[in-house]
Each structure stands twice: as structure tokens, then as C-alpha cells.
Amino acid sequence: MVWNWQQEGWPEFTWEQRKLVRAEALFIENAGVLIGVSRHLDADDQYALRIELMSHEAVDTSAIEGEPLDRDSVQSSIRRHLGLAGDRRRASPAEAGIAEMMVDLYEQAATPLTEEVVFRWHRWITNGRTDLVDIGRYRTHADPMQIVSGALHAPKVHFEAPPSSDLPTQMQRFWHWLERTAPGGSTPLPAVTRAGIAHLWFESIHPFEDGNGRVGRALSEKILAQGLANPVVTGMASTLLQHRKAYYAELERAHRDLEITAWLLWFAAKTLEAQQRTLRQVEFVLDKARLMGRLRGALNERQEKALIRLFAAGPEGFKGGLSAANYMTITGATSATTTRDLAALVDTGALTRTGTNKATRYHLNIAIMPLSSLGEHDIA
Template sequence: MWIWQQLGWPQLTYDSARLDNLEQQFLLRAGAFIGAFKHVGAEDRDAFRIELISDEALKTSAIEGEVLNRESVQFSLRQQFGLGGATGHAPPREQGIAEMMADLYRHSLDPLTHETLFAWHSMVMNGNRRLRAIGEYRSHPEPMQVVSDRLHEPAVFFEAPPSARMQDEMAGFIAWFTDTAPQGKAPLPSLARAGIAHLYFVCIHPFEDGNGRIARALAEKSLAQNLGQPSLIALAFTIERARKEYYAALARNNRSTEITNWLVYFAETILTALENTHARIDFHIAKARFYDAHRGRLNARQEKAITRMFREGIDGFKGGLSAENYIGITRASRATATRDLQNLVEKGALTKTGSLRHTRYWLNLPMLAR
């Protein structure tokens, strides 16, 4: 029996004592992040906001196996927020996910409605021509199943409630989301509410596609409402790093209405996401200072390589930047690449580890010290 077939559904139970310490940690870390972000200058804040939201847009899509173009997503986000300097073109998928993430950020404190979810689904499915129902709950008579991609013996990981129940199920979900908000009839702590919102929604699986992306957006909306401001928490960024663990946790918790283990997993993921968000703010601040320090001191090849290194984010190139990487990025000869890299080390832009063919280069930033 699936979770929605259990006696008592949709009432989900858990041991709140196991979340108490995690809730306290969340409030402390969220406060520290909010304080750190307030110290960022207004001009830099817009740039960081675009960076953080675009990363979430890219990663929430990557969790579902969709690889999007970063520049197109950022171009569309800058348009959404009315920021200057937006030039280029965004294909439908990039435009759609950027539109949803911008709407989530701007209206995170607004009540949740069916219309909100329909709009998000239309955005996420922008350009999709294979679905029968976009911007509405599914209505097809076939079972809604999540299956493996094995061709000969596909395994059913989950089967959702039949489409005929969608209107009632989603009316119940929205009523629950409203009642458990900070000003609702039965408010819940931050982590419990976000975790339940995610699991409850994906167990209903109301849309033909896009349920995972919308569930993660709902978790972030829930956190924002509990914090009283948009969260910018790197939830999708963190989940994508351990995607198999995320899907395994969902699979372990889709047959019982007792969901303590899911909530502990999700709460710990949110705490890790907060740490990642704080680290990325530090990274973006260091990036701004780096460019201030080296403006006008790098040649065109070096600037191109540095830009490419920053695009890799906190993790950087796996194993560090090699001379071969530099040649691939800049199309420079080996001799020129060697001179350029040595010059970057002398200027303090890069640090160097290893020797000979094991030589690797790293951005010279405090949080990346090696």
C-alpha cells in the first residue's frame, strides 16, 4: 500500500523531539546568513541574487536530468527583475524556469493558491509539446507511476493517487499549507513544515510532469514564510550534489504516514543548504574583491580562463585547472599557456600545487585555500 492508501492519509505523523535541535540550528544559521547578506552592498546584492537564484534554477532542473544554459537563465532572470545589462536570448526552457524562480522569490510570502501552482507549472513546462495538460492538474485515466528507466523490466518506484482525486487532494493540500503557515490556524516549525510540504505534494503528484521542481519550490516558499523573507537557501544546489540519496529518501518514505525519518533527512539537507548558501555568499564577495584587485592587469586569454574558473563555483575544476584546461579554454599554444599561468601565479591571481604533469592551478581566494 502506498502512503495515500494508508489509514489516516493525509494526516502525517512524526516525532517532533527528533527535530527540536535541528530547528534551533536552523534559526541560528538562518539568522547568521540574513545578517551576512545585509552587509553586502546594494549593487553587489543584485548580482549575488541573480547568481544564487540562477544556480537554484539550474540545479532543480539538473535533478530531473535537464541540462540548461547558465547564460540564458541569467539573462532571463535579469529581465524578470528589471536589471540592466541583460543582452541575449533565452530559449523556452530557460525562460520558463527563470520565470518560476523569480515569481517564487517575489511572491514567496503570498498565500498559496491553485492559480499559483498552475502558473508555476506553465512556466516549468514552457516549450513542452508532449504533455496533454499544462497549467492544470492531471486528468488522464492511466495510473500516474514513477518508474525506473530499465527497458525490459521497469520497476515501479511509486504510484500516485488516481487523477479523479486530484481536485480534492489538492484542495486539502492548499488548506494544510495555509493552516500551517506562521499566521495560520495550526502553525508548524520551519523544517517540519517545509519537509512535509515537499513529501505531501510529491505523494499527490498532481501534474503530468514537473512535480519535483514544484515540490522543491514549495519547500523554499514554506521556509521563506517561516523566516518572513525570501530565503535564497541553496536547497536544489545541495540536493543535486547527493541526488541518489534524495531519491532513496523519497522511496523509503512513500508507504507510511509516519515520516520522522524523512523529516530528519530533509532537515539535515536544509541545514547543509544553509551552509552552502553562506559559503557561496562568501565566494561571491571574494569574487568581487578579486576582480577589483586584478582589473586591468590580465590579458584577454587570462580573463577568459579566470571567468571560466569562476563559473565552476565553489567546487572549482575537479582536480584543479591544468595547462591542458587552459589551452582548451583559450586556444593558446603550450608555451603561451605556461607563461600566462606562471604570470597569474606571480600576480597572486592563482595558486599552484604539484609539479610537472601534476601541476594544478586554483583561484587565490581565502575560502579556497589549499
């Protein structure tokens, strides 16, 4: 197999920009809608939303790599990095490290993307690792950098990156291209196109001993934000996690050619889908503020606690809905009190009820914006 970096002309990718014109326009339009809707949130809700988005991205970008993290621990760590009061939940080194990277990504979205920024991210996401030689710097080992799967005796090689000895030259080209194609550069590229190329290029070089996926996704996030007049983090990791198998398959396919129109169309579709998810989260927080404002003074402590827990589950809510047993666990209420509390929440319009008897479930009375999984044919 001849990989893209081994082909004549590397790293001069080619693509059909005309096929991406609509996606680029939709990206700018969606970002404007997102900013506009966010302005309806008060300062506290805006800050809470940012923390929520950061924690989701941190957990989901790690989950793509098969590393499960505790969302509450990550969120607690993010709050500490922001100087906010919170619980004293103990975070693992991995949770604390990815939290710190997300805070840097979100808080410094508009600042230049440099080699030192990427090195800093790598140090954070490898926090606590003792099995790596090269942390916060490019890999130096002589062994081939391969992405493999399958049994040890018969591994399948999905990709092999350039040797470590080539990295200084490879990365120098990459950083020069990023500078040249930036919004204020000599040959600027549209945001989605630039982010898609950068992500593929970075993953093709695979410059670190480990953590290339997480750093590469953060890199594309920052590039997308820099392509907007008012930088907004898109929230790609959660969407890519939903399409994890396809994500890996598309990267593997793109590693074999320098003509990357198909990859860019796929990446653009997932970028627009990610914007949908983020907008959905913003509207959910806005609806939460409206509902809680309307019910102010009408809820007892148990009811308020249960609603807050439901909202914490996000737009998807409790899987299958809230049951009476869930309510009793959350609030500590007796069965009789639970029945009265839930009936009152339905009467006030806070919850809707479905099912009967033991199958009765309760849901937040909020219209959740449906998500559509976009494909290349939807945007070309």
C-alpha cells in the same frame, strides 16, 4: 502495496517534533548568518549572486529529473526576465520556462503560496510541451499515475498516486493545511517541519501530469523562505541533486507510512546542508570582490578575463585546476605570454600553483569553506 494515501487516517501524518528542535534552531541561526554575510556585498554583487543562485537551482532541479539544461542559456534568460542587459543567447522553451519560475520564486518569496502560484509554475516548466493534455491545471487522465522503472515488460512500481478523480478533494485538504500551518495561521508549524511535510504530501498526491518534482521542490523552497523573518531562498535543489539516489529512496520509503519522523530528519539534514552551500557561495562572491578590488589596476586584460572565468566556475573551480592550455584557450595568448601572465598572477597572490611541467595547475588563492554532508544523527 498499500500507499500512505490509502491508509486509514490519511492525511494525518505523525512525527516526533522533539527530534527536530535542534534542526529548526540551526535553520534559523544559519539563515541569520547568511543574511549577515550577504550584507557585506555591494548591490551589484548581491544581484549577481542572486542570478547565480537562481541559475544553479534551475539547472539542478531539472537535472534531478534527468533533463539537462545549458546553465549559460538559463542565466541569460533569467537576466532578461529581470530586465537586465545580457547576451542574446537563445534559450530553449524548457530553459526559458524554468528561468521564469525561478525568478518568480526568488522575487516573490514572501508572497502567499496559492493554487494559482503553483499552476503558474507548472505552465512555465512545461513551456513548449505538446505531449501533455493538462498544463497549468491538475491532471485529469483516467490511467493510474505511477512512478516506475525497469523494462516495459516487467516494470517496477515505486509509487502510485491517488486517481485523478480524487484530486479536487486531495488538493483542497492540502491547501487548507498549508493555510492553517503558515506562520500567521491557526496552528503554525516550524519552517523545516512544514516544508518537509508539504513536499512529501505534494509528491504523494502527484497532482500534475508531469513536473511534480520541480514544482514540489519550489513549493518547499517558498515555505522555508516564509518561515524566516527575512525571507531567504535556501537553495535545496543543488543539494538534493548531490543526494539524488538517496532522495528518491527516502521519498519512496516515506510514501508507505503516515509516521514520517525519519523522512523529516533526512529532509532537515539536507536543508541545513543546502544552507551551507549557499553560505559558501556568498563567501566566495565576497572573497572575489576583495581579491578583484586588491588587484584593480594590476591586471592586464587577459589576466582579468581568465580570473573572471575562474570565478564563474564557482567555489569548486576548474576540475583539476587551470592549466596553461586552459589559459591560452580563454585568452588567446601565446605560450610565452601565458607563462609570463600566469607567473605574474602567482606573484600577485591571485593564484596558487601546484604540480610541475605539464602537470602544473593554478587555483584561485581563496580559502573555500569545506562542505559537510549532514545526516539525521547530526541534528537529532
